[in-house]
Amino acid sequence: MGLNFGYGxxxxxxxxxxxxxxxxxxxxxxxxxxxVYGPFTNEEIVGEALAPVRDKVVIATKFGFKFADGKQAGLDSRPERIREAVEASLKRLRVDVIDLLYQHRVDPDVPIEDVAGAVKDLIAAGKVKHFGLSEPGAQTVRRAHAVQPVTALQNEYSLWTRGPETNGILQACEELGIGLVAYSPLGKGFLTGAMTKDTKLEDNDFRKILPRFTPEAMQKNQALVDLLKRIAGEKRATPAQVALAWLLAQKPWIVPIPGTTKLHRLQENTAAAEVALNASDLAEIARAAGEIHIEGERYPAHLMATTGR
Known part of the structure; x- marks a missing residue:
């Protein structure tokens, strides 16, 4: 997403x-x-880049919006729109089949059974391999799974967004054998330690509308970054690597997907797989993080309303 969309x-x-x-x-x-990333151009970039190594990678994409004049214009997960979106994504991604297809946000106007049924048909037709949902409610997951087995959920999950632990998502994944793809595992950049209350965001950086990225919230949430820095110092790692290692230590079926536009951050993120947190480390992080109040919602109200349905 961040290569050409959303982050300035x-x-x-x-x-x-x-x-x-x-x-x-x-x-x-x-x-x-x-x-929706771009829209459309992000898929084109991924398609061009991965065409030479298609047999060595897994590509996930998402449907769930309608567009007008080249801009996102609301939710639309009608079966006919899903089929249309998949045909277009296949072309942009330069693939014969989409490895993992998510509904980007649950559409309250379309029963999830209809969505799952449409994807089931696409799987039968050989155009999609696996079905996923992004930011659904736990009951929606169960209803969808009854029609077409859900392979993965993509929800925000990190040390400063712990909702999946209490809203039934992790429980549903455990019970149904579903993987969790954790987006924004670095708190949209905040957990790297590179941002402060004085950080100026570009006008086209969507974080400008997020409650956690006001100067006041960032100042208060610095306590979590300080915790990561302390653990990182002990591990000869970086705060970002500790944040990713913490996620990797939660469950074997949790996969974080950090994004970046910088090579040194890419190298840093991939090296997080080598950072080992033992039981004592995890207990200390749990204890210290439990004493930190996270200031601000992760999204403004109108975007929060599209999650957990």
Whole structure:
């Protein structure tokens, strides 16, 4: 997503392709995109970059919106729209089959059984391999799974967004054998330690509308970054690596998907797999994090309303 959408300065297509090639060389095999990123252009970048190594990677994309004049214009998960989205994504991604297809957000106007049924038909037709949901409610997961087995959920999960632990998502994953793909595992950049209350965001950086990225909230939430820095110092790692290692230590079926536009951050993130947190480390993080109040919702109200349905 962040290569050319959502986080202010966008990389050129050639630089984006080059960075994805670097990721492949570092051993990254799972790539996440969506038709709404751009819209459309992010899928094109991923398609161009991964075409030479298609048989070595897993590509996930998402449907769930309608568009007008090249801009996102609301939710739309009607079966006919899903089929249309998949055909377009296949072309942009330069693939014959989509490895993992998510509904980007639950559409309250379309029964989830109809959505799951449409994806089931696409799987039967050989256009999709696996079905996923992004930011659903736990009961929606169970209803969808009864029609077409759900392979993965993509929800925000990190040390400063712990909702999946209490809203039934982790429990549903455990019970149903579903993987959790944790997006924004670095708190949209905040947990790297590179941001402070004085950080100025570009006008086209969507974090400007997020309650946690006001100067006041960032100042209060610095306590969590300080905790990560302390653990990182003990482990000869970085705060970002500790945040990712913490996620990797939670469950074997949790996969974080950090994004970046910078090669040194890509190298840093992939090296997090080598950071080992033992039981004592995890207990200390749990104790210390439990004493920290996270200031601000992760999204403004109108976007929060699209999650957990």
């Amino acid at each position: 300065h966008a990389l050129s297509q050639s630089d984006s392709v080059r960075l994805i090639h670097e990721a492949v060389d570092l051993g990254v095999t799972f790539f996440d995109t969506a038709e």
